[in-house]
Amino acid sequence: MPPALGDHGQTLGEAGEAATLARIFPRLPEADAALLGPGDDAAVLRAPDGRYVVTTDTMVHGPDFRRAWSSPHDLGWKAAATNLADVAAMGAVPTALVVALVAPPETPVSDLEAFADGLRDACAALAPGCGVVGGDLSASGTLTIAVTAFGDLQSREPVLRSGARPGDVVALAGRLGLAATGLLLLFERGVDADGIPDAAAAARLRAAAPGPVDAQLAPSPPIAAGPAAARARATAMLDVSDGLAIDARRIAAASGVALDLDPAAIAAIAGTGIDPRVALSGGEDHALLATFPPDAVLPPGFAPIGRVVEGAGLLVDGRPFDGRGGWDPYADWDGAAG
Amino acid sequence: MPPALGDHGQTLGEAGEAATLARIFPRLPEADAALLGPGDDAAVLRAPDGRYVVTTDTMVHGPDFRRAWSSPHDLGWKAAATNLADVAAMGAVPTALVVALVAPPETPVSDLEAFADGLRDACAALAPGCGVVGGDLSASGTLTIAVTAFGDLQSREPVLRSGARPGDVVALAGRLGLAATGLLLLFERGVDADGIPDAAAAARLRAAAPGPVDAQLAPSPPIAAGPAAARARATAMLDVSDGLAIDARRIAAASGVALDLDPAAIAAIAGTGIDPRVALSGGEDHALLATFPPDAVLPPGFAPIGRVVEGAGLLVDGRPFDGRGGWDPYADWDGAAG
Numbered sequence: 001m002p003p004a005l006g007d008h009g010q011t012l013g014e015a016g017e018a019a020t021l022a023r024i025f026p027r028l029p030e031a032d033a034a035l036l037g038p039g040d041d042a043a044v045l046r047a048p049d050g051r052y053v054v055t056t057d058t059m060v061h062g063p064d065f066r067r068a069w070s071s072p073h074d075l076g077w078k079a080a081a082t083n084l085a086d087v088a089a090m091g092a093v094p095t096a097l098v099v100a101l102v103a104p105p106e107t108p109v110s111d112l113e114a115f116a117d118g119l120r121d122a123c124a125a126l127a128p129g130c131g132v133v134g135g136d137l138s139a140s141g142t143l144t145i146a147v148t149a150f151g152d153l154q155s156r157e158p159v160l161r162s163g164a165r166p167g168d169v170v171a172l173a174g175r176l177g178l179a180a181t182g183l184l185l186l187f188e189r190g191v192d193a194d195g196i197p198d199a200a201a202a203a204r205l206r207a208a209a210p211g212p213v214d215a216q217l218a219p220s221p222p223i224a225a226g227p228a229a230a231r232a233r234a235t236a237m238l239d240v241s242d243g244l245a246i247d248a249r250r251i252a253a254a255s256g257v258a259l260d261l262d263p264a265a266i267a268a269i270a271g272t273g274i275d276p277r278v279a280l281s282g283g284e285d286h287a288l289l290a291t292f293p294p295d296a297v298l299p300p301g302f303a304p305i306g307r308v309v310e311g312a313g314l315l316v317d318g319r320p321f322d323g324r325g326g327w328d329p330y331a332d333w334d335g336a337a338g
Numbered sequence: 339m340p341p342a343l344g345d346h347g348q349t350l351g352e353a354g355e356a357a358t359l360a361r362i363f364p365r366l367p368e369a370d371a372a373l374l375g376p377g378d379d380a381a382v383l384r385a386p387d388g389r390y391v392v393t394t395d396t397m398v399h400g401p402d403f404r405r406a407w408s409s410p411h412d413l414g415w416k417a418a419a420t421n422l423a424d425v426a427a428m429g430a431v432p433t434a435l436v437v438a439l440v441a442p443p444e445t446p447v448s449d450l451e452a453f454a455d456g457l458r459d460a461c462a463a464l465a466p467g468c469g470v471v472g473g474d475l476s477a478s479g480t481l482t483i484a485v486t487a488f489g490d491l492q493s494r495e496p497v498l499r500s501g502a503r504p505g506d507v508v509a510l511a512g513r514l515g516l517a518a519t520g521l522l523l524l525f526e527r528g529v530d531a532d533g534i535p536d537a538a539a540a541a542r543l544r545a546a547a548p549g550p551v552d553a554q555l556a557p558s559p560p561i562a563a564g565p566a567a568a569r570a571r572a573t574a575m576l577d578v579s580d581g582l583a584i585d586a587r588r589i590a591a592a593s594g595v596a597l598d599l600d601p602a603a604i605a606a607i608a609g610t611g612i613d614p615r616v617a618l619s620g621g622e623d624h625a626l627l628a629t630f631p632p633d634a635v636l637p638p639g640f641a642p643i644g645r646v647v648e649g650a651g652l653l654v655d656g657r658p659f660d661g662r663g664g665w666d667p668y669a670d671w672d673g674a675a676g
Contacts, residue, residue, distance in 0.1 A: 035389060036496060036498070040428065040496075040498050040499055040576075041393060041424040041425075041427040041428055041499075041575075041576050041577060042391045042392055042393035042424050042425055042427070042428045042430070042487075042489065042496075043391070043392045043393070044389055044390070044391055044392075044428070044491070044496050045389065045390055045391075045392060046388065046389060047385030047388055047389060047390050048388060050384065050385055050386060050388055051373060051382055051383065051384060051385060052382070052383055052385050052390055053380045053381070053382055053383075054380055054381045054382075054383060054434075054436055054471060054472060054486075054488070055379060055380035055381070055436075055472060056436045056437075056438050056472055056473060056474050056484075056486060057438075057474050058438045058440055058474045058476045058484065059476075060440055060476050060477065060478040061478075062477075062478065062479070063476065063477045063478070064476070086379040086380050087379075087380055089379040089380070090378065090379055090380045090382070092380070096392075098392055098393075098394045098486055099394075100394050100395075100396045100438075100484040100486075102396055102398055102480075102482055102484075133392060134392060134393060134394055135394060136394050136395050136396045136484070138396045138397075138398050138401065138402070139398065139400075139401045140398040140399075140400065140401070140480045140482060141400070141479070141480055142440075142478045142479050142480040142482070144440055144478060144480070144482050144484075146394075146396065146438040146440075146474070146482075146484035148392075148394060148436055148438075148486040149380075150392070151380065153382070158374060158378075158380075158382050160374070160378050161377075161378055161379075237379075238378075238379050239379060
């Protein structure tokens with residue numbers, strides 16, 4: 001007997017691929033840019049100015065998330081949000097996503113429905129008009145989510161990492177250290193007595209400290225600030241995924257300059273309750289870090305945090321800053337999941 | 339000490355993400371359509387006619403491949419080839435790929451280099467000018483490859499599954515049953531005495547029967563035949579990934595017609611040594627199945643295999659064919675890897 005639609009007790013293995021897709025498709029957001037959506041061998045998208053922006057990012061159970069902490073809705077939201085941020089960091093408007101989901105056969109189909117709802121809600125909240133135009137569903141012992149995102153440059157040039165010039169203002173839109181603080185809290189208080197990630201403990205923590213925990217599990221990067229920065233003649237931009245220190249050094253290296261950051265401005269963005277070191281080193285906030293010509297009017301959401309100067313690397317308050325920060329999935333993952 | 343470039347004994351975990359990428363990037367094929375390639379938050383691609391085609395497909399260790407049978411070069415080749423076939427099935431010319439690779443930390447970096455070489459060699463052989471414009475590298479216990487591919491419609495309309503009309507000729511470019519025969523051979527003779535996939539046995543088998551084993555492990559779908567079919571006014575097309583019977587039914591269902599296939603023509607394409615049932619049910623050949631108006635001149639590579647008729651579903655030699663075929667990763671994977 002074919003599985004009944006709406007039977008939320010079924011697993012992927014019981015429902016099979018076709019019935020699962022039939023339940024997911026109606027929940028996915030439609031893309032304004034889609035000329036042809038899911039269902040054929042490929043989708044067809046509009047590229048009004050004759051170019052398109054493409055980025056891809058993967059989330060893997062273990063190194064990138066814990067099932068005890070992240071709901072399926074969180075995973076859909078975060079998978080969308082992180083890719084939307086990469087599109088925005090080029091100065092482009094996100095138009096569409098394709099989503100490859102690799103899930104254990106014992107996963108409830110209802111988890112996939114909630115995952116699709118997370119994709120839809122993140123697109124609606126962060127990049128209205130952006131939708132899911134295709135995907136792939138496969139089986140694996142390790143839940144893995146690979147999203148590819150597309151964007152429209154609206155006839156502007158892309159904002160690269162390499163355009164910062166001495167004298168430019170360094171500015172940031174979004175949060176600093178909040179997602180990393182959320183992760184530290186989860187490792188401290190979202191665990192059981194043996195230190196194992198625990199859903200009930202994480203739920204209590206999230207109710208008590210929604211700001212940092214939401215920032216970690218379902219981040220809301222300032223997507224609209226990306227195209228706004230491009231319109232304001234940003235000379236360089238990226239999204240701060242690995243930590244401000246590491247990502248500022250990336251702009252410095254690509255542009256052949258140094259970035260001199262103001263610790264007071266960073267502390268002001270981070271706010272009370274965020275360790276300034278975490279504001280510099282903590283990843284996953286997906287803030288947009290950009291440089292602007294000295295005479296530019298910073299677009300709404302951006303606050304100045306420093307200056308581009310001659311030299312190389314990162315300075316904080318005029319002094320070389322060698323502090324580490326960031327995350328390497330091969331060097332830093334301890335192999336744990338949960 | 340940072341790892342030395344060219345140290346082929348290192349694992350991903352030892353080399354870390356940045357050093358690994360530095361070794362992979364130079365091996366990846368460049369895309370003619372790339373305005374901006376890997377290295378920034380996103381790539382920028384040309385879409386000369388204001389549209390682009392997008393498809394994504396995932397390969398997972400276990401359900402989709404065995405490490406004892408597929409070399410890293412095979413995996414790169416097959417990941418590219420299967421996605422190129424989906425682009426071609428729209429009538430589009432493949433332009434670019436993005437590749438998300440999720441690999442265990444103990445994977446040798448040299449395996450990733452060979453994987454990149456496989457991507458490059460498949461693009462060069464099957465879709466010259468197509469290249470890799472971006473990607474993502476993550477850690478997982480399960481080797482997983484997610485490729486998203488792009489194509490250029492060259493100002494033609496996309497060829498959908500839904501355009502077949504009674505009277506049209508059904509034609510096929512590529513092979514039938516060869517990849518499935520290779521898989522059957524691997525399960526029979528590419529194993530040790532306990533039935534476990536075995537590299538040495540598979541190597542001997544591949545030397546003895548390169549046709550079917552290569553078709554399974556490193557397929558060469560007729561990519562150029564896709565755009566050629568579109569130029570020849572194909573009314574419907576898809577790539578035969580799940581088996582001729584299943585995929586012919588998909589065109590029939592989407593178009594509201596029946597497809598009546600000629601068993602002699604199918605047997606002639608399959609050739610000697612291929613069981614006719616396997617030619618109908620066997621997947622992974624990525625042949626292009628298309629329908630053409632009765633007066634169309636079939637482009638090179640396409641052979642007629644039947645007619646579109648009024649009705650529904652699949653007929654073989656005028657009689658309804660209910661035989662199953664194909665592959666569902668949730669229903670059909672037994673959980674084994676190797």
